[in-house]
Amino acid sequence: MAPQSTDVRPRSTPPAEQFAARLLDILGPLPMGAAGLRGQAARGESRMLxxxxxxxxSSGVRFRNVNxxxxxxxxxxxxxxxxxxxxxxxxxxxxxxxxxxxxxxxxxxxxxxxxxxxxxxxxxxxxxxxxxxxxxxxxxxxxxxxxxxxxxxxxxxxxxxxxxxxxxxxxxxxxxxxxxxxxxxxxxxxxxxxxxxxxxxxxxxxxxxxxxxxxxxxxxxxxxxxxxxxxxxxxxxxxxxxxxxxxxxxxxxxxxxxxxxxxxxxxxxxxxxxxxxxxxxxxxxxxxxxxxxxxxxxGGKSPSVVLDDANLEQVVPLAAALGCFNAGQSCILPSRLLVPVGRLNECLELAAFGMSSVPVGDPFDENVFMGPLVSVAHRDRVLAALASGLAEGGRVVVGGGVHPDFDRGYYVQPTLVADAPEHGSLIQEETFGPIVVVQAYEDLDDAVRVANGTPFGLAGYVWSEDEDRARDVAGRIRAGMIGINGGQFTGGDMPFGGVGAxxxxxxxxxxxxxxxxxxxxxxxxxxx
Missing domain, CATH: 3.40.605.10 (Aldehyde Dehydrogenase; Chain A, domain 1)
Structure with a gap:
């Protein structure tokens, strides 16, 4: 599972620091005063209503809450x-x-x-x-x-x-x-x-x-x-x-x-x-x-469909890195990245750059996009699912294990996988970690087929320079929610939910x- 080298930045992509700043901008500015949370001890609430x-x-028993x-x-x-x-x-x-x-x-x-x-x-x-x-x-x-x-x-x-x-x-x-x-x-x-x-x-x-x-x-x-x-x-x-x-x-x-x-x-x-x-x-x-x-x-195994007219240098690194939102622990995340087969190698290089540039670290650091997984048990489940899926086929392009930069905490590397079999577990099952699998498609109809190729139907994402074309593809994807070119489909007045599994x-x-x-x-x- 050794990752390929990503030391060389793909042509036309921004520096990693600039890309990381773009990721953080998606989350919005830190409100005034919120930076002061660092160093504060959470008091929490231990009682039930x-x-x-x-x-x-009534038993007098408590359970531990672990950072x-x-x-x-x-x-x-x-x-x-x-x-x-x-x-x-x-x-x-x-x-x-x-x-x-x-x-x-x-x-x-x-x-x-x-x-x-x-x-x-x-x-x-x-x-x-x-x-x-x-x-x-x-x-x-x-x-x-x-x-x-x-x-x-x-x-x-x-x-x-x-x-x-x-x-x-x-x-x-x-x-x-x-x-x-x-x-x-x-x-x-x-x-x-x-x-x-x-x-x-x-x-x-x-x-x-x-x-x-x-x-x-x-x-x-x-x-x-x-x-x-x-x-x-x-x-x-x-x-x-x-x-x-x-x-x-x-x-x-x-x-x-x-x-x-x-x-x-x-x-x-x-x-x-x-x-x-x-x-x-x-x-x-x-x-x-x-x-x-x-x-x-x-659950979800949401497809992120990059159409052949999209600006790949701008879209692919971002579409891949978004799979690390909340350390991959969200059912709506774009965990499958669908790209044109004729530009697969280029897209893999761009996606690898995006995943490698995700800022990982201390959750109290305002310049961090991804923190640890929630528990040691969940970290081990995610890595076991990755290992099991790779045994069925596929290869790790970036990441693939416990993050080497941290001697404590349940950190996992942002991980990019290529060549996974279409009916294998890495495509068909939710891993609930920062793992994105790249899938290639032949043409527009095949892109829709691949997007609909799992039992899930929670969310989907489409990227294109032609919004009408993107809307047509979005209408053919079986999902409860679709985001086009980064459009946000969550809000108090917007229904949230999916179809199928x-x-x-x-x-x-x-x-x-x-x-x-x-x-x-x-x-x-x-x-x-």
Whole structure:
């Protein structure tokens, strides 16, 4: 797996430092004051929110929170048990059935807007938790992971009181009877939300705000790898809003079996899950026993299609390097780079330059684009998946192992792979690390075929000098979201989700509200 030399910069490409600056510019400028996070010790939040109270585990047990950049234990967090989960579900059920939360849209909006204001006041604490426990670079925290989420939540809060008015349909008559018809939307009930560690604030709040705005109550079971970020959600709601007890509950635990218990509990009416496709299938099967509504946001193997008319020197290094966003730990990343076969060698050289120029290092350094992977276990899984895939064919062009520049932390080299077999695991399976695989295509139809050549359908990317041509290709790619020439497809008002093995349903936007509503038809007879 020895990488080829990339010491010589390809002709027409900028210096590595200039390219690195371009990558960082994508994340946006560091807000005033955020640079001061370096050297601060994250305090975090160790308690769970259950039935309106911030509590420890009944077992008295806590689990460790580890900084993946330093391998140091930075704190401990209450380790929820089946007892805490049962209390949380009971509280959510009671709040749904007995409080006015489902009916009072103005009050829901009030509470959610209080939470938005609380987020804005506590941005530094949220940023610090994100950088410390995920290893997320500070520019990524401010530009993507934390700060933009405030506006997304504000958008969802604005939907909380706007959907309850019934839709009137034309009345129908039959003899002396007239029927007045209307369509109402009602909350589903109690929602169980199971969230991952890689985008912990955004994904959790997509579910929380969609469910709450729709008048539901919620039990959130986040991943244990990034507990502080989601525990802060619970604390801010508890201490800085008027939300009634039981409407929102947050149970963090090192016991992954609690997610299965939440899914199977008959008091829970719907499950919203984000995670791997394999686990999503299990969630869907378990929810089927109770015929629960299921929303799944699952894996991806997103194609980045560089058309033959694109400016390769500008596009290919960037398209490759974007696979290192969040250390490759995101389901929407462009992990497959599709390039014209006639220019394959040139594109490999350009992609290698891009990957080699990604600034990797201390997450608190504002000039770093990529930090460590979240844990030693995940680092080992990524490298094992790479080794297994290479055994099927393919070769490493750049990277391929533990990053040699760091004597501590779970760092992996940005890795570029060529010549992988089309039906091999490096093409067909999500590796969830900074690994980009280059695939060649013959012509436009073949590019679409290759792009659609996996079971996933979450996101896609198209690069071209001709936007109409790019839109045509985008329309033929099976995916829930497409970015053309770097266009951003995420936002509070933009539905997020995929098709095929990438899941069911949407988050954020009006569609993200509708996921948590039922349709009720009412017909009232009148006789003349």
């Amino acid at each position: 259950i039935d309106g109270e911030l509590v420890e585990s 993946p950049a330093t391998e140091e234990v930075v704190g401990e967090v209450a380790d929820g048990t089946a007892e805490e989960l049962d209390r949380a579900i009971a509280a959510a059920r009671r709040a749904q059935d007995e409080s006015s939360w489902a009916r009072d849209g103005a009050f829901r909006r009030h509470c959610m807007e209080q939470f938005v204001d609380a987020m804005a006041r506590n941005l530094d604490e949220l940023r610090l938790a994100m950088v410390t426990e995920l290893g997320c670079p500070v520019r990524l925290a401010t530009g993507v992971q934390v700060d933009p989420v405030v506006d997304k939540v504000r958008f969802m809060a604005g939907l909380a009181d706007g959907w309850q008015e019934a839709t009137e349909l034309p009345e129908v008559s039959a003899g002396p009877m007239r029927t007045l018809r209307q369509i109402q939307r009602t909350p589903i009930g109690v929602v169980g939300a199971i969230t991952p560690w890689n985008i912990p604030l955004d994904i959790a709040l997509a579910k929380v705000t969609g469910a709450l705005a729709a008048g539901n109550t919620l039990v959130l079971k986040p991943a244990p790898d990034t507990p502080w970020t989601t525990a802060l959600i619970g604390r801010l709601f508890a201490e800085e809003t008027d939300i009634p007890a039981g409407v929102l509950n947050v149970v963090h635990s090192s016991d992954h079996a609690l997610g299965a218990r939440l899914t199977a509990d008959p008091r829970v009416d719907a499950i919203s899950f984000t995670g791997s496709t394999a686990t999503g299938r299990k969630v869907m099967a378990a929810a089927a026993e109770g015929l629960k509504r299921v929303h799944l946001e699952l 990438s899941g069911l349903g949407r988050e954020w936007g009006v569609a993200g509200l509708d996921e948590f509503l039922e349709i009720k038809t009412i017909a009232a007879a009148r006789f003349s």
